[in-house]
Amino acid sequence: MRILFFAGLLAALFLTPADANLIGGKRVLLAGKSKFVGAGDIVVSATAWWGLRAYNLAYAASAGKIALVCTPADATCANVNSDSKGNFNLAGTPSLTCNNGGSICTIKTFFDQSGANSCAGACDLTQATIASRPTLVINCIASLPCALFSAVQTLASVGAAYSQPDTWSIVAKRTSGTVRTSVFSPSSGLQQVGFDTGATNMLCYAGLVPSISGAAEGAFHSFQCILNNPSSQYFLDGSGAGISAGTQNVAASAFAMNSANPGVFEFTEGGLWGVAFSSGQQSSMNLNQHAYWGF
Numbered sequence: 200m201r202i203l204f205f206a207g208l209l210a211a212l213f214l215t216p217a218d219a220n221l222i223g224g225k226r227v228l229l230a231g232k233s234k235f236v237g238a239g240d241i242v243v244s245a246t247a248w249w250g251l252r253a254y255n256l257a258y259a260a261s262a263g264k265i266a267l268v269c270t271p272a273d274a275t276c277a278n279v280n281s282d283s284k285g286n287f288n289l290a291g292t293p294s295l296t297c298n299n300g301g302s303i304c305t306i307k308t309f310f311d312q313s314g315a316n317s318c319a320g321a322c323d324l325t326q327a328t329i330a331s332r333p334t335l336v337i338n339c340i341a342s343l344p345c346a347l348f349s350a351v352q353t354l355a356s357v358g359a360a361y362s363q364p365d366t367w368s369i370v371a372k373r374t375s376g377t378v379r380t381s382v383f384s385p386s387s388g389l390q391q392v393g394f395d396t397g398a399t400n401m402l403c404y405a406g407l408v409p410s411i412s413g414a415a416e417g418a419f420h421s422f423q424c425i426l427n428n429p430s431s432q433y434f435l436d437g438s439g440a441g442i443s444a445g446t447q448n449v450a451a452s453a454f455a456m457n458s459a460n461p462g463v464f465e466f467t468e469g470g471l472w473g474v475a476f477s478s479g480q481q482s483s484m485n486l487n488q489h490a491y492w493g494f
Contacts (some may be wrong), residue, residue: 235259235285238368241484242472245313246361247322247454250370250468251344252491253285254312262288267308267325268295268335276307285491287344289337297335305332306346309354309456313470317359322454324354333456336465340419340492345465347374348457355386355455362448363405364427366476367392369469370488372419373462380462383469385452388459392424392469403433406445411435419467421488427475434481436489467492 239245239255251266253259262280265287269276275294282288289297297304311322326332333352339345371382373394379402382393394414395402401411403424411433414420423434424444431444456466468488476484 235283236487237285238468238470238484238487239313241487242366242474242476242480244315244472244474246315246317246365246471246473247311247356247359248313248468248470249309249311249324250470251287251346252468253281254470256285258312259283259285263312264310265312266306266310266335268292268297268304269307269329269332270295270297270302270304273307273329278310289344297337299337304335305329306335306354307332309346311356317361318357318454320357322356322359324356324454324456326352326354333466339465340467340494343467343492345372345467347463347465348461349463350457350461353455353457353461355453355458358451358453360449360451361471361473363446364425364473364475365390366426366472366474367403367424367469368472368476368484368488369393369422369424370419370467370492371422371469372465373414373416374465375417375463377416378462379460380464381458381460382456382464382466383471384455384459385449386455386458387449387452389447389449389452390426391459392422393460394462394464401433401435403431403442403444405431406447407443409433409442409444411442413438419465419492419494421485423476423481423484425475425481430475432475432481434476434485437482437485439481 237255308325333346380394384391391404398416425432
């Protein structure tokens with residue numbers, strides 16, 4: 200598995216991050232160019248998914264909505280769509296002037312790109328209060344963006360029900376501190392995924408807190424939290440193991456980012472699938488995320 204992981208990363212060195220897309224460690228080519236492969240092409244039918252790239256090839260081809268972005272004081276708010284290569288196409292929305300200095304933009308809404316309509320409609324994550332929104336970081340990973348969440352910033356959707364087996368997948372970086380930081384959690388806190396106490400620990404929680412180490416502080420990580428009691432697992436940056444994470448399901452609660460155990464982190468993509476990822480799916484998702492984001 201480690202050989203496959205490093206082979207995939209080596210292949211990605213010959214492509215720009217936005218062009219490097221892998222399935223099972225192999226580049227997919229179309230007309231001599233890399234064909235976009237998103238998380239939803241690796242494992243189909245997500246329950247809900249949000250991110251700063253397109254969910255899958257079809258979403259990229261249709262220039263689907265990624266996020267509603269606002270300039271300071273909400274002077275201008277506009278949707279940013281995907282381009283045909285799956286990238287967050289800020290340049291395609293000329294009404295928005297966003298940078299990391301005098302015009303720091305906020306993300307008002309992350310659109311649920313899955314098309315599953317699991318929340319009696321799309322599970323869009325949104326926040327009306329400007330100060331409580333994540334900020335958009337330009338050129339966060341090379342030329343690619345990320346969303347910066349502070350301890351007081353959160354996005355949430357209306358209620359949705361889901362139960363084990365299920366799999367959370369995230370790409371995120373804890374930027375400071377060693378407190379528990381939930382990247383995703385329902386408002387009731389019945390399942391959580393993110394960073395645990397300690398500088399190198401990840402969180403995969405459904406009532407129990409297993410020890411998951413190996414996530415260097417201040418670096419981006421691809422993390423899959425597979426909740427399937429009694430056979431739950433985690434997969435972190437190319438390796439994983441079985442864990443005891445608990446039995447909790449979610450009956451009817453809101454999807455939320457940074458609502459339980461809030462902390463400071465940077466986020467690029469994540470979502471929930473109503474299945475337990477197989478070992479092959481875990482590996483392929485990890486390779487795809489590392490190759491696209493270039494970390």
